[in-house]
Amino acid sequence: MTSWVLNDDDFKRCFLGSCLFVFTSQCNRGPAIDRSYRQLGSRETMIMFLGPQCSAVAHPLCEALRNWNITFVTPLAVSDGLSNRAIYPRLFRLSTSDISMVPARIALMAEFGWTKVSLLRQNDNELFSSVNDVKMDDLMLPRGWTVITYEVFGNEPWKNIQSLQRNDVRVIMAGAYPLPALALVCEAYRLGYYGPRIVWFFPSWYDVLWADSAPQFSNCTRDEILTAINHSIYVGQMMYNPSQEIGISGRTAESFDETFLEYTNGTWPIGSSFRLLTYDSTWHAALALNRTLTKLIEKGSPKRLEDFRYSDIEMADLISTSVSEVAFKGISGKIQFDETGSTHPLVVIQQQLGHKRKTIAYYKLETEEMTWVNGGAEWPDDTVPLDSSQLVFEQTFVSxxxxxxxxxxxxxxxxxxxxxxxxxxxxxxxxxxxxxxxxxxxxxxxxxxxxxxxxxxxxxxxxxxxxTALCCVLQIRLCTFTxxxxxxxxxxxxxxxxxxxxxxxxxxxxxxxxxxxxxxxxxxxxxxxxxxxxxxxxxxxxYSVVHLNATEPVRFPESDIVLLSQIHKCExxxxxxxxxxxxxxxxxxxxxxxxxxxxxxxxxxxxxxxxxxxxxxxxxxxxxxxxxxxxxxxxxxxxxxxxxxxxxxxxxxxxxxxxxxxxxxxxxx
Missing domain, CATH: 1.20.1070.10 (Rhodopsin 7-helix transmembrane proteins)
Structure with missing residues (x-):
């Protein structure tokens, strides 16, 4: 996709020419590092890397190439750890870290009256680290909310699903790449853990058609996955400008998509969800390099971009500074980096409704403001699911x-x-x-x-x-009998x-x-x-009144009620x-x-x-x-x-x- 952008006529008119390294890593860190070193060992010096998009590749690659003084501009890579400027000083991303989505999730919980949730994340992956769990705790505990379970799943997701079932979890916030998530949801379907009472949270950067890959990467069909995730919520960065404003490229998101579909023969290939961010990240790289060249000329330096060497820390700092200073209006929205090398985009909230995904709200991180659109969320019978079974206490009396x-x-x-x-x-x-x-x-x-x-x-x-007088009655019984x-x-x-x-x-x-x-x-x-x-x-x-469970809880499958008989005693x-x-x-x-x-x-x-x-x-x-x-x-x-x-x-x-x-x-x- 990036190569197509580089060949775009509008882009060529603004790009002054320099060496950019673009490749497809397929989220595999081994080939990514191998190809990067091969390129660095070639005669042509690379000034900047466009990518990588996957956090699993960004972490090891940026650390491995840290001493090469190369600036990275990536459209995605939302891992929380990439915000650490001490380790990744030259990484810039047109996205925000996944942890910044936590306030939006908290706002949704408050809106729907949910106070109990389970956190489920993929293991052995920097993107879905425990930092999210800590952030959730920090925002939930002061409100008196509860994280029922912390789950980490790997090759046996059925164990985690059974744990969720045992704990009567209704709201699950999942952090995983789409393919492992398919296996997870498939196990939920197989174990009957789905329906109008179960609500999943997924990252919004999942492809709209991610369920289509189910037959290839899970034991479920597309329809079974869609059944299991129906009415699920997607929270993530807004990857297009809803106002359809004309960006610096002279295009709107709508006009860009028309050109994109011509290029892809009317199809939406895997990864097309990031098309606008990829386009804007390429523009950002070009504008930053133009800005760097302008600074070199203005200060009377004999150096030009093609004179960059990997040991030239001064020019490397100039390039990184230019990247951080560039701000423009792209087709995905306003692009401007903060001190962590991330942006503060609008958060989009979507809901899975059958085979379609509907945008139901926007959330502004700066103002913590939620704006509902398209009628908001839709629920079966127009009733918001409960976050747990409603425990009904029935006092037991003497017959x-x-x-x-x-x-x-x-x-x-x-x-x-x-x-x-x-x-x-x-x-x-x-x-x-x-x-x-x-x-x-x-x-x-x-x-x-x-x-x-x-x-x-x-x-x-x-x-x-x-x-309140029950203990007085017991005192009377004690006195009369004694x-x-x-x-x-x-x-x-x-x-x-x-x-x-x-x-x-x-x-x-x-x-x-x-x-x-x-x-x-x-x-x-x-x-x-x-x-x-x-x-x-x-x-x-x-004496003080204590409540004791007289029987085991009685569940009613047709409702969310759990009946628990109690007796009042004075002890x-x-x-x-x-x-x-x-x-x-x-x-x-x-x-x-x-x-x-x-x-x-x-x-x-x-x-x-x-x-x-x-x-x-x-x-x-x-x-x-x-x-x-x-x-x-x-x-x-x-x-x-x-x-x-x-x-x-x-x-x-x-x-x-x-x-x-x-x-x-x-x-x-």
């Missing part, structure tokens, strides 16, 4: 039926407890009731009612309990202790000195210990230690009560001694408590199973204790 059942049973238990209270009050003057300490029995009833009440507090759907347990079993313990005290007293006259007030104080002391532990716990280590940092303390206190009461019951087992007066009944109660409570600990540890995340099992154990234990203590007395009367 209404289960709650009603347990509450009904608790209510019946409370009614029975009040019945025992009435019985205990009405018949308190009878010897059998009076001898069994009716006042203390009332404490057993009160404690049992509190234990029953614990069942009534649960997180039921439709309840008036807000999330205090209720201490009242009930503390009272039984106190009764047994009185019998034991009477039997072990050395002076029979003091047997009746253990009055109810003393027993009340004993129970009150036990309750006070529980209250002290609870108050200390909730003062120093307050604290030292929950285990305070709970263990309460267990220890209650355990000591049970153990001591069992000891006293054993010590008083020989008392024959049933009205006075409840040791056997207390023994049965302790056996039931210990058994049920062990079951409760096991169930609580195994079904903790199953709200209904946990509530139902623990409530059932509480109801059984409380009902058993009440009936064991009071039912024999009721039957006697």
């Amino acid at each position: 209404t039926g289960l709650y009603v059942t347990m509450s009904t049973l608790a209510g019946l238990g409370i009614i029975q407890a009040f019945g025992f209270f009435v019985f205990n009050t009405v018949y308190r003057s009878l010897r059998i009731i009076k001898m069994s300490s009716p006042n203390i029995n009332n404490l057993v009833i009160a404690g049992s009612i509190l234990c029953y009440t614990t069942v009534l507090f649960a997180d039921v759907k439709g309840s008036v309990i807000p999330l 205090i209720g347990f201490s009242l009930a079993f503390g009272a039984l313990f106190a009764k047994t202790w009185r019998v034991h005290a009477i039997l072990t007293s050395r002076k029979r006259m003091k047997r009746n000195m253990v009055r109810d007030l003393s027993l009340f104080m004993m129970v009150a002391a036990l309750v006070l210990i529980d209250v002290s532990v609870i108050v200390t716990w909730q003062t120093m280590d307050f 604290s940092e030292f929950n285990l230690y305070f709970t263990a303390t309460l267990y220890l206190v209650q355990g000591l009461v049970i153990v001591f009560g069992a000891f006293l019951a054993w010590e008083t087992r020989k008392v024959k007066l049933d009205a006075l001694n409840d040791s056997k009944l207390i023994g049965f109660s302790i056996y039931n409570v210990v058994t049920l408590s062990m079951l409760g600990v096991i169930i609580g540890a195994t079904v903790d995340n199953d709200l209904n199973m946990s509530y139902g099992s623990l409530s059932a154990l509480q109801l059984i234990g409380t009902a058993a204790t009440l009936n064991i203590v009071f039912m024999p007395k009721v039957r006697i009367l």
Whole structure:
């Protein structure tokens, strides 16, 4: 293409003549370096190189020829590393580095509401370096956006596609040459990773017909590739002037294309996407050499361009300076180099729609301004794809039926407890009731009612309990059950202790000195210990609501929704230690009560001694408590199973204790 430009009549009229080296490297660094050295070893001195276009060739070639003081003018070579003037001081390109496209990609993400993306780049290539990833991170992290995965693909792209699938990636920014990209997209098609929910980002310098090469370089057909990349986005340098202004050559982009098609017999050969930049780069080289010659003449130097030698650093600097100073209006737009030897062109954003590529927006790097054209982006069903599945949290509540059942049973238990209270009050003057300490029995009833009440507090759907008050409800459950347990079993313990005290007293006259007030104080002391532990716990280590996943996520293939059932729990940092303390206190009461019951087992007066009944109660409570600990540890995340099992154990234990203590007395009367 460059040779055709050099033979163009308009170009010849402006070009003053000099030695330019033009060749086709086919993006292969070995042949490129070989041919360059062969040319440098010829008799004809090369003043300037036009090219290379491929970054894979530009890196090693410019480094290899650095000491030859040759200036390079290339239409492309967009690798980020080529901006390093310490390594590439004489390289100029009519393009901008790929990293400068990052702000445009960020602007697109913001426009479409995307905050999650994966970065996928070709390995072992300077063009698609990790610098892009770092730049993306720098712009995304302050916004709170996320790079889901960083992928580098080589000869097994299917592994990367599977990784994207596992991580539910929807937006992928790919950095690769077209041929490896074809293999990558083909694997995506084979694995079913395509459709309206998947959006690929590619460089816009891909040829419009790049999918046509699919049968030759991949295992997919052209149509399969087009299906996989449908609605994909292309971001890159604008390679033509959309205003159709007349450039320095006297042509517009449209008139140039007419001449170009005549030259190519109406076809668009591979690489024709860069035709305008190639044309302008050749003009830039010519104008720079003209400027160099003018400077030599103006300063009275006897040297001319043909006098350049590779060791002539002064003239080499003059040529490079002239290249950097030239600015003109080309058919691709305004051409002017910055301090890195790059330009600041307009960024074009295109979208793949079937077999066509549509320009949807322009982005100005200097002003960070996005201009939408041609109706903007098109999406299936006029809906912008989501950047990830929408995670929908469904709170799990205690089943209404289960709650009603347990509450009904608790209510019946409370009614029975009040019945025992009435019985205990009405018949308190009878010897059998009076001898069994009716006042203390009332404490057993009160404690049992509190234990029953614990069942009534649960997180039921439709309840008036807000999330912020959930921990308060748990505190109430903690208090009612702990205090209720201490009242009930503390009272039984106190009764047994009185019998034991009477039997072990050395002076029979003091047997009746253990009055109810003393027993009340004993129970009150036990309750006070529980209250002290609870108050200390909730003062120093307050409950906080945590959300736990109750089930595995449930995906709905026909939508972007992932349903995740959660339960709300209240936990604290030292929950285990305070709970263990309460267990220890209650355990000591049970153990001591069992000891006293054993010590008083020989008392024959049933009205006075409840040791056997207390023994049965302790056996039931210990058994049920062990079951409760096991169930609580195994079904903790199953709200209904946990509530139902623990409530059932509480109801059984409380009902058993009440009936064991009071039912024999009721039957006697």
